[in-house]
Amino acid sequence: MMKILLIGSGGREHAIASTLVRSKNVQLFALPGNPGISRTAQIVALDTKKYQEISNFCLENSIDLVVIGPEQPIADGLSDALRSNGINVFAPSRSAAQLETSKLFAKQFMEKYAIPTARFRAFDKSQKQAALDYIRESNLPIVIKADGLAAGKGVIVANSFEEALKALEEMFSGSFGSAGEKIVVEEFMQGEEASIFAITDGNNFVTLAPAQDHKRILDGDKGKNTGGMGAYCPAPIVTFEVLEKVKSLIIEPTLKGMIAEGHPYIGCLYVGLMIDEGNPKVVEFNCRFGDPETQAVLSVFDGDFAELLFSAAKGELNISAIREISRGYATCVVLASEGYPDKYETGFEITGLDEISDNVIVYHAGTKEINGKIYTNGGRVLGVTAFGATLKESQKNAYNAVNNIHFQNIYYRRDIAAKGLKNNN
Ligand code: AMP
Ligand code: GLY
Numbered sequence: 001m002m003k004i005l006l007i008g009s010g011g012r013e014h015a016i017a018s019t020l021v022r023s024k025n026v027q028l029f030a031l032p033g034n035p036g037i038s039r040t041a042q043i044v045a046l047d048t049k050k051y052q053e054i055s056n057f058c059l060e061n062s063i064d065l066v067v068i069g070p071e072q073p074i075a076d077g078l079s080d081a082l083r084s085n086g087i088n089v090f091a092p093s094r095s096a097a098q099l100e101t102s103k104l105f106a107k108q109f110m111e112k113y114a115i116p117t118a119r120f121r122a123f124d125k126s127q128k129q130a131a132l133d134y135i136r137e138s139n140l141p142i143v144i145k146a147d148g149l150a151a152g153k154g155v156i157v158a159n160s161f162e163e164a165l166k167a168l169e170e171m172f173s174g175s176f177g178s179a180g181e182k183i184v185v186e187e188f189m190q191g192e193e194a195s196i197f198a199i200t201d202g203n204n205f206v207t208l209a210p211a212q213d214h215k216r217i218l219d220g221d222k223g224k225n226t227g228g229m230g231a232y233c234p235a236p237i238v239t240f241e242v243l244e245k246v247k248s249l250i251i252e253p254t255l256k257g258m259i260a261e262g263h264p265y266i267g268c269l270y271v272g273l274m275i276d277e278g279n280p281k282v283v284e285f286n287c288r289f290g291d292p293e294t295q296a297v298l299s300v301f302d303g304d305f306a307e308l309l310f311s312a313a314k315g316e317l318n319i320s321a322i323r324e325i326s327r328g329y330a331t332c333v334v335l336a337s338e339g340y341p342d343k344y345e346t347g348f349e350i351t352g353l354d355e356i357s358d359n360v361i362v363y364h365a366g367t368k369e370i371n372g373k374i375y376t377n378g379g380r381v382l383g384v385t386a387f388g389a390t391l392k393e394s395q396k397n398a399y400n401a402v403n404n405i406h407f408q409n410i411y412y413r414r415d416i417a418a419k420g421l422k423n424n425n
Pocket of ligand 1: 118143145155157186187188189190193215272283284
């Protein structure tokens, strides 16, 4: 019996939980979990910020593996705290997580190890004039990023000098807290985005099904940036040749470089790519699985996921734990509360969750359960994820399932996976 503690409460963690319990002989605990996760895991009632208590729980309950879903506890040092108590952790150390938590660290690292990415310059608060001069001399659009974690809001793609100036003022004025004390100004990259997850023990790695996220709120990739409105995989834009380039030009030098820097990277390395005419460049690294890509990627994963993560955490990646990276295709449509990513109401009952067919999994993200009924409890509420033998079929199955689910103020995009179908033609 493998005892696993999963940290997190979103749709990504529900997908991780469902995939872990598909492995034989797994007993799953979750902190804090959500109503969907509670169907497969025992919820642990501990304060997610009290790392010593979490360590004690693991030691007292002989937990074999801790899997950390979100970036914040990794950035706050939870992996290090657990490892110092001899506990196996699938997540990078706080210093390895700088690939996500500091844009500047990531850019300087990529420059040093010649990993393809957008050209950039870094500035701190005292260099505002130099930053302005640099922006004035650059081509538009230009991209301005706060150095630190800013919950997806720290990146501005400016189409005019005025917009760039506004972004700069905002970041240096402290509206992103310490995240905005340093900024990175970088060249705008043309192309189409894709996300690739590498599962790694520090030395060896395996990539899961390449996915595409849909970050904007409106159809056709218009409107505000969100945490992600849907995803699908495998993404046809990541051809065999593109994937080989990503492995040899990006993932391999990144893992070697992190060892050379003294921060070996163990866990899931999320590589956010811009692909232009078959050439991948890094948009960003994340130190964890992506949300909602994971909901699609793990739905097509065939193998012993618990063994895969456990072996990576121990430094002995067991690739034979995978039978197939992708069994067919999956599309995940996020059902959100109208108004998200700004103001929205919650507390509406969700119906239709019991009328879901075999080829669909509904992952919970922002829900709560009261007396056996499920209610909306967040901006992104559910991730309706369907399989199919083809991408088109998985898309059709997902939207058919969406039609059965009801709650007041429901909002979702109607074009999830359309980009992939266009590339398939
Ligand atoms: P990031 O948080 O770095 O992933 O940036 C958020 C989003 O901004 C990305 O998903 C891209 O859509 C866009 N973006 C960031 N950097 C660039 C760039 N250099 N060129 C074009 N788009 C970018
Ligand atoms: N889907 C984007 C992210 O997880 O950061």
